[in-house]
Amino acid sequence: MKNDTNTPFRPLSRSARLAAGALLLAGAAHGSDGERTPRVTLIKPYVAECAACHIAFLPGHLPAASWGRLMAGLGKHYGTDATLDPKDIQLISQWLNANADDRPRAAAAVPEDRITRTDWFVRKHRSIEAATWRLPSVKSASNCMACHTGADRGQFGEHALRRPEGLSARQRATWDD
Ligand code: HEC
Ligand code: HEC
Numbered sequence: 190m191k192n193d194t195n196t197p198f199r200p201l202s203r204s205a206r207l208a209a210g211a212l213l214l215a216g217a218a219h220g221s222d223g224e225r226t227p228r229v230t231l232i233k234p235y236v237a238e239c240a241a242c243h244i245a246f247l248p249g250h251l252p253a254a255s256w257g258r259l260m261a262g263l264g265k266h267y268g269t270d271a272t273l274d275p276k277d278i279q280l281i282s283q284w285l286n287a288n289a290d291d292r293p294r295a296a297a298a299v300p301e302d303r304i305t306r307t308d309w310f311v312r313k314h315r316s317i318e319a320a321t322w323r324l325p326s327v328k329s330a331s332n333c334m335a336c337h338t339g340a341d342r343g344q345f346g347e348h349a350l351r352r353p354e355g356l357s358a359r360q361r362a363t364w365d366d
Contacts, residue, residue, distance in 0.1 A: 229343065232284050234277050242269070244333055244341045246304055248288035252295045255302035256285040267301075305330040316363055326354035 229248060236245050248256065260282045263271045273281070290307075300306040314330070322330045333340035339349035352364055 229288055232280070235281050235284060238271075238273050238277055238281065240341075242271070243331060247343055248285045249290050250304045250310075251290060251299060251302065251307065253286045253289035253291070254296075255299045256289055257282065259302050260285065303331070316366055318360055318363065321353070321356065321360055321364075324353055324355045 231245055239245055251259075259266070260278055263273060263278070295307070295309070297308065304310055310330075321327065327335040333345075335353050336351060337345050337349055338351055339345070352361065356364060
């Protein structure tokens with residue numbers, strides 16, 4: 190993967206809409222409540238082991254407790270076996286832990302330790318209808334790339350957003366809001 194060592198954003202970045210280019214250069218983004226969020230460099234073992242079946246999810250998208258549980262249960266990983274050797278598990282766990290979402294309000298338990306069940310995710314996507322997540326072109330809310338064309342580079346702003354195929358006229362109308 191070309192950009193595997195340079196994923197700059199922890200997300201929640203409203204300012205990305207305003208100044209995507211500048212932010213990319215700055216390599217940092219502001220959270221929706223204005224706090225500055227650090228650049229995240231994806232480590233190689235993470236990309237190699239955790240971006241085989243889906244994109245390399247950003248560490249800042251889940252709290253440390255969720256990453257910890259997830260890394261402790263890779264044998265039963267959302268219906269698949271994602272087991273790794275202990276050395277990689279340790280390395281990746283430490284890195285996830287160090288870069289996890291540490292905002293106080295992110296400390297609440299996350300159902301299924303899913304990014305897609307975090308409070309911020311639900312809030313940011315509240316205008317998307319349930320049926321939209323189930324479209325063949327989307328399949329699952331976890332499939333960020335269906336809508337965020339820069340998700341694999343850590344980009345989730347409005348500039349890198351596409352409407353998935355197959356939206357009804359009504360869904361398109363809510364999408365544009
Ligand atoms: C063998 C394939 C495979 C590998 C390897 C794998 N995953 Fe997954 N992962 C899945 C599947 C399947 C799901 C569930 C997707 C869905 O519900 O649509 C998932 C879901 C997730 C989710 C939850 C996404 C959501 O719904 O919010 C996280 C977080 C995650 N994986 C992290 C990791 C990490 C970290 C690693 C590396 C240690 C990893 N995955 C390796 C297959 C894999
Ligand atoms: C069905 C399409 C769709 C999918 C799939 C999807 N999103 Fe989104 N996402 C959106 C839309 C639409 C917005 C709202 C854009 C806006 O108003 O700025 C959004 C907003 C966001 C934002 C806030 C961006 C900002 O600048 O405020 C983040 C972060 C985000 N999504 C992350 C994710 C992640 C991570 C995944 C996968 C786990 C994902 N999204 C999956 C459609 C989607």
